[in-house]
Amino acid sequence: MDTVQMKCPNCGGSVVFDPKTQMHVCEYCQSEFTSEEMQQNAGAEDSVFVPSSEEQAEFNDHTNLYICDSCGAEIIADENTAATFCYYCHSPVTLKGRLSGECRPEMIIPFKHTRDQAMLNYKEWCKKKWFLPRDYTSFSTLEKITGIYVPFWLADCKVDARYDADAKIVTSYTSGDYNITRTKHFKVRRAARIEYDGVPADGSKKIEDALMDAIEPFDYTKFEPFSMSYLSGFFADKYDVSKEEVLPNIKNRISTSAETILRDSIVGYTSVIPEFKNVRLIRTNWHYTMLPVWFMNYKYKGKDYEFAMNGQTGKIEGYLPVSVPKVIALAAGLFVAVGAIVGAIAGGFFA
Numbered sequence: 001m002d003t004v005q006m007k008c009p010n011c012g013g014s015v016v017f018d019p020k021t022q023m024h025v026c027e028y029c030q031s032e033f034t035s036e037e038m039q040q041n042a043g044a045e046d047s048v049f050v051p052s053s054e055e056q057a058e059f060n061d062h063t064n065l066y067i068c069d070s071c072g073a074e075i076i077a078d079e080n081t082a083a084t085f086c087y088y089c090h091s092p093v094t095l096k097g098r099l100s101g102e103c104r105p106e107m108i109i110p111f112k113h114t115r116d117q118a119m120l121n122y123k124e125w126c127k128k129k130w131f132l133p134r135d136y137t138s139f140s141t142l143e144k145i146t147g148i149y150v151p152f153w154l155a156d157c158k159v160d161a162r163y164d165a166d167a168k169i170v171t172s173y174t175s176g177d178y179n180i181t182r183t184k185h186f187k188v189r190r191a192a193r194i195e196y197d198g199v200p201a202d203g204s205k206k207i208e209d210a211l212m213d214a215i216e217p218f219d220y221t222k223f224e225p226f227s228m229s230y231l232s233g234f235f236a237d238k239y240d241v242s243k244e245e246v247l248p249n250i251k252n253r254i255s256t257s258a259e260t261i262l263r264d265s266i267v268g269y270t271s272v273i274p275e276f277k278n279v280r281l282i283r284t285n286w287h288y289t290m291l292p293v294w295f296m297n298y299k300y301k302g303k304d305y306e307f308a309m310n311g312q313t314g315k316i317e318g319y320l321p322v323s324v325p326k327v328i329a330l331a332a333g334l335f336v337a338v339g340a341i342v343g344a345i346a347g348g349f350f351a
Contacts, residue, residue, distance in 0.1 A: 006038060010157075010284040011244045029247050031281050055226075059104040062228045065238065066093040073206055076103070076149075076236035087146040087235060088206050088297050103238055107223040110230050111147055111292040111311040118145050118294035118309050125316050144298055147311060149231065149290035150212065151203035151239035154220075155250045156196065156285040163190045163262035164276040167269040186269070190262040196254055198287070201246035203239035207295065208306065209249075214317035215310040218291050222312065226290070236290060243286050255279040 006015040006024065013028030015038070023032040066075040070091035086093050113121075122145065167186040172179065198220050202212040224230070258279045266272050292311025296318075297304055307318030 009033070009037075010281050011247050013244065028244060029251075033280075033282065037282055056104060058228060063231070068093045071206070074238040074240065076238050077231065087144070087148060087295060090144060090297070090299070105151070105226045105288050105290045107287060108149065108226045108230050108290040109218055109220075109222050109292055109312055110224060111234065112222075113294065113309070113311050113314050115145060115147060115294070117314070118147075118311075121309055121314060121316055122296075122307060125318075126320070145294055145296045145307075147234040148293050148295045149234060149236040150207060150293045150295075151237055152289050152291050153201045153203050153239075153241075153243050153246050153250075154198045154287040154289055155201065155243075155247075156287070157199060157250065157254055158193065158195050158282045158284075159254055159258055159279055160282060161192050161194055161258035161262055161279045162276070163259060163266075163274065164188070165263075165266060166273045166275055167266060168271045168273075169268075170270040188266055188269075188272070190265055192258075192262060193282075194258055194261065196257070199250050199253055200291075201241075201249050203241045203246065203288075204237045205240050206237070207293075207308070211306055211308050211317055211319075212293075215293070215308050215313075215315045218310065218312055223289070230290075234292075239288070243288075247284070250284070251279075251281060254281070 007013070008015050008026035008029060008031055010031045011026065011029045013026045015024045015026050015033070018025045021032070023034065024038050025032050064077050066077060067073075068075070068086035068089065068091055071086060071089045073086050073088045073093075075086065075093060165188045167188045169184045169186070170181065172181045174180070200216065200218075202209050259277055263272070263274070294309040294311050296307040298307070299305075305319050307316075307320075309316045
């Protein structure tokens with residue numbers, strides 16, 4: 001007897017019918033769907049981009065996969081790149097072989113800022129950090145800045161959102177000797193179907209998500225169809241976080257946004273207290289992409305520090321060491337200054 005397996009429109013997991021809720025529930029991501037939604041999604045196109053056989057062959061033939069023996073990072077490079085070190089831990093890397101077409105991106109944003117611009121921006125950024133050690137911006141540090149195409153999942157999501165609240169209008173007035181306060185209660189409901197395009201999620205475990213979030217946004221209008229030519233002179237990180245794994249983060253970002261949109265539509269009340277909030281993902285279309293980042297991981301006195309710059313916009317974020325002598329010197333200076341002020345005040349008081 002043949003069986004029919006329903007797939008989740010968001011993550012591709014198995015969907016089963018829950019008699020208690022009368023909803024179809026994904027066993028992996030816990031998304032819920034009505035029967036009508038499952039029927040509509042059954043006729044929809046596949047949510048994942050599939051390259052043609054020619055594109056897959058090109059990618060297979062012209063990409064190499066380098067493996068770092070120290071940290072295990074998997075680095076994609078074109079056939080002409082000699083990968084001499086790992087940009088995560090700076091250890092030598094060894095060539096493993098060709099890469100399969102399943103890692104071929106759908107789209108790519110080319111680098112706009114050069115390595116020289118990245119180094120200059122880094123120096124200017126460091127100048128604003130008072131407690132940075134003097135030797136941290138040495139040439140040995142700057143030479144570690146590397147151009148990387150970081151793997152990103154972009155999710156186009158359709159959601160049903162609902163927001164129920166207890167709203168109040170409070171008015172006060174005086175009647176004779178009495179101050180009267182009148183409170184009116186309203187049951188308010190907001191519901192909407194909202195579509196989101198290109199919600200990003202970092203597809204690499206090696207780079208901290210907060211660092212990648214901090215250098216957003218990227219201008220999606222500059223996306224180009226993926227071509228091997230863009231990799232020339234740069235590295236590319238192989239994704240090691242699947243779309244199923246990033247889906248919870250996508251859902252959290254969308255839920256927060258949808259709730260804010262509905263809450264902000266409730267106006268004219270003294271107060272609004274939420275009673276029920278629900279955001280359901282109906283369908284998610286995925287795009288596997290490469291985004292440009294100038295990245296540096298530098299070990300200073302036994303600790304790792306990371307710096308990243310958006311290779312398209314130039315936006316910078318990172319973590320820097322602190323010079324303890326500079327902090328002590330500032331504290332001592334403040335102590336002397338405060339002591340002088342206190343002495344002057346005391347002297348004037350007792351004069």
